Amino acid sequence: MRALGLLLALGLAASASPRLEAQPSAGDWTQFGWDVASSGASTDPTGITTANVASLQRQQVRLDGTVDASAIYLHGIEVKGAPHDVFFMTTTYGKTIAIDADRGAVLWEHTPPKLAAWEGSRQITNSTPAADPDRNHIYAAAPDGTIQKLAVADGHVLWTTSITQLPAREKIASPLREFRGRIIAVTTGYIGDAPPYQGHVAILDAQSGRLVHVWNSLCSDRPRLLMPSDCPSAQSGIWGRAGAVIDSATGNIFVATGNGPYNGKTDWGDSTIELDADATQMLGNFTPANNTELDERDLDIGSTSPVLLGGGLVAQGGKDQRIRLLDLGEIAGTAPHRGHERQILSTPSGGRLFTAPAVWRHDGTTWMFAADGGGTAAWTLEGGKLVEMWKNGNGGTSPVVAGELLYVYDPKGGLRIYEPTQGHQIADLETGPGHWNGPIVVDGKIALPEGNANQHASSGVLDIWSLPARK
Numbered sequence: 100m101r102a103l104g105l106l107l108a109l110g111l112a113a114s115a116s117p118r119l120e121a122q123p124s125a126g127d128w129t130q131f132g133w134d135v136a137s138s139g140a141s142t143d144p145t146g147i148t149t150a151n152v153a154s155l156q157r158q159q160v161r162l163d164g165t166v167d168a169s170a171i172y173l174h175g176i177e178v179k180g181a182p183h184d185v186f187f188m189t190t191t192y193g194k195t196i197a198i199d200a201d202r203g204a205v206l207w208e209h210t211p212p213k214l215a216a217w218e219g220s221r222q223i224t225n226s227t228p229a230a231d232p233d234r235n236h237i238y239a240a241a242p243d244g245t246i247q248k249l250a251v252a253d254g255h256v257l258w259t260t261s262i263t264q265l266p267a268r269e270k271i272a273s274p275l276r277e278f279r280g281r282i283i284a285v286t287t288g289y290i291g292d293a294p295p296y297q298g299h300v301a302i303l304d305a306q307s308g309r310l311v312h313v314w315n316s317l318c319s320d321r322p323r324l325l326m327p328s329d330c331p332s333a334q335s336g337i338w339g340r341a342g343a344v345i346d347s348a349t350g351n352i353f354v355a356t357g358n359g360p361y362n363g364k365t366d367w368g369d370s371t372i373e374l375d376a377d378a379t380q381m382l383g384n385f386t387p388a389n390n391t392e393l394d395e396r397d398l399d400i401g402s403t404s405p406v407l408l409g410g411g412l413v414a415q416g417g418k419d420q421r422i423r424l425l426d427l428g429e430i431a432g433t434a435p436h437r438g439h440e441r442q443i444l445s446t447p448s449g450g451r452l453f454t455a456p457a458v459w460r461h462d463g464t465t466w467m468f469a470a471d472g473g474g475t476a477a478w479t480l481e482g483g484k485l486v487e488m489w490k491n492g493n494g495g496t497s498p499v500v501a502g503e504l505l506y507v508y509d510p511k512g513g514l515r516i517y518e519p520t521q522g523h524q525i526a527d528l529e530t531g532p533g534h535w536n537g538p539i540v541v542d543g544k545i546a547l548p549e550g551n552a553n554q555h556a557s558s559g560v561l562d563i564w565s566l567p568a569r570k
Contacts, residue, residue: 128172128539129230131274132455133499136407137341139457139468145502146543146566152504152516152526155545155564160203164190165559166548168227168274169497169537170198173234176251178206184542185251187230190559191223191552193241195249200544203563207254211241221289222267223552225535227274229282231305238282238305240271246284248308258308262286262301264326269296273342273404278350279376280305283343285354287336290553294333297325298356298401300343300378314378316356320365322379335359335368339404340497340535341455346407350376355415357401358394361386363435369393369400371415371425385415385423385430388438393419398451406456408465408480412441416452416469420445424485442484448473448492453535455497457505459519466519470495470507475515477522489522496533501540508538514547514562530562 132139147155170188178185184200192214197206217223226240235251244263247256262284263269269286276283282303288296298316301324303309313323316337318330327333336357337343344353352374359368369390373383387393387400400417408414411427424442446452448471456469465480466488475498476490493515495507504525505517510533516526534551543566550559 126174126542127230127234128541130171130276131169131227132341132497135276135278135345135347136458137344137404137455138407138459139455139498140459140500141502141540143501143541145540147502147504147540147545149504149518149525151566154567155528156567157528158203158563158565160198160561160563162190162196162548162559162561163208163557164192164194164196165550165552165554165556166561167191167225167534167536167550167552168548170539170546170548170561171228171230171237172200172539172541172546173230173251174542176234178252186546186561186563187228187237188548188561189224189226189228189239191225192217192557193224195228195237195239195247195254197251197254198561200542200546200563209239209247209249209254209256211243213243217242218557219555221555224270225272225552229275229277231277238275238277240275240284242266242270244269244271244286246271246275246282246303248305260303260308260310262299262303262310262324264324265296268293269299272338273340276343276345277305278345278347281311283345283352285337285342287338287357288334292334292358295327296333296336297330298335298337299324300337300352300354300374302378312378314374316367316370316372317359318365319367319381332360332366335366337401339401339455340453341404344404344407351382352376352378353405353407353413355401355403355405357399358397361390361394363437371400371405371413371430373427381433383427383430383432385425385436387423390437393417403452404455406458406467408458408467410480410483412480412483414456414467414485416446416456418451420449420451422446422452422469444478444485446471447476447490448494450474454495457498457500459500461503461519468498468500468505468519470498475507477519488520491522496535497537499538499540506538506540506545508533508536508547510534510536514538514545528564531560
């Protein structure tokens with residue numbers, strides 16, 4: 100399979116048509132949420148267990164920027180002519196940094212040419228990079244609405260493509276996705292929702308950087324990047340922490356939109372949308388029956404991305420303190436679907452949901468974990484409904500499951516580790532405060548950036564916990 104991946108990288112994937120997906124190395128964490136569905140649940144062994152978690156040793160790496168997002172990881176790759184295990188991350192002002200996972204040393208930094216014009220301003224990104232299956236390249240966003248393809252070996256740029264005509268108004272807040280030779284990215288507005296902006300789903304060819312397709316959440320009948328004069332409607336950004344999530348079997352793309360106009364034809368504010376793999380056709384849609392009220396009260400359901408539970412079921416949270424269980428069969432097609440949720444639940448503490456829930460399949464049971472500002476909760480999927488199994492009063496960002504342990508970062512400070520099925524806390528690792536930051540857990544290590552993009556800082560911290568080296 101590795102040889103096939105190399106052959107594809109050298110030639111067969113040069114066209115814009117989808118390619119076969121090479122397999123990542125065991126231990127890699129190649130994108131936000133671990134997989135293209137953003138399940139947040141790694142199937143790789145981590146080496147960290149309830150028996151040894153107390154022996155983890157913390158290292159703090161000073162960064163030349165704040166990472167208000169998550170890292171990704173590639174194991175045993177060549178950087179600057181030598182093998183390394185490497186964490187990659189993008190700062191709020193668009194620097195992408197490669198960090199040696201063992202020593203905490205900066206291996207290289209890519210600095211966008213316009214960084215000096217953005218530093219200290221509100222023009223930021225909260226995006227997480229994505230790695231190419233060839234393990235030689237990563238893709239990263241910048242505050243000017245561009246995406247870069249970078250060489251893993253030294254950070255040099257292979258191509259740069261813009262996915263917005265108005266970078267001062269439209270922001271790349273969510274993670275990038277790589278799937279079958281395509282890069283999938285989404286846009287939203289900046290804090291304060293100052294128009295004009297629209298939510299875009301942009302599809303790029305990973306080899307050439309060519310913008311292949313665009314789907315717009317407003318004026319969706321116009322498949323191109325919009326200028327303000329192109330569309331009379333504004334807002335409806337796509338900004339959930341997981342961004343676009345993808346069904347790996349079909350390639351279908353799922354997004355949730357924020358506040359904005361809704362007419363069930365071309366304007367899709369406060370909606371859950373299913374698109375085909377090319378983002379050229381809507382396959383399904385949903386909006387709550389009270390979507391007008393949600394828009395007026397700034398209660399976006401797009402504050403969080405759709406959650407793919409399997410079996411044709413999707414969970415959709417939001418700022419309105421609700422999690423809705425949707426049946427894809429009941430929302431299929433282009434005709435508008437308002438209401439008719441299969442189930443409506445409270446968020447963990449009854450607070451607004453801004454995070455990406457995790458989906459874990461364990462012993463034949465599907466689990467969902469979510470955290471909001473005041474609590475963490477777990478449900479199982481039983482008989483087509485979500486059943487609460489446990490909850491607590493500990494707030495958190497996006498949970499991840501790795502090595503059969505549940506990790507939840509509290510942005511007030513602290514990384515809690517739980518036994519997932521009962522919710523028993525087994526550790527609370529010391530950290531500084533943050534915002535959207537989330538951990539990844541790989542190869543006996545945990546990586547977690549600290550810091551808040553809204554503080555407009557030009558420095559930050561990456562926490563790395565490691566098991567002691569074997570003697």
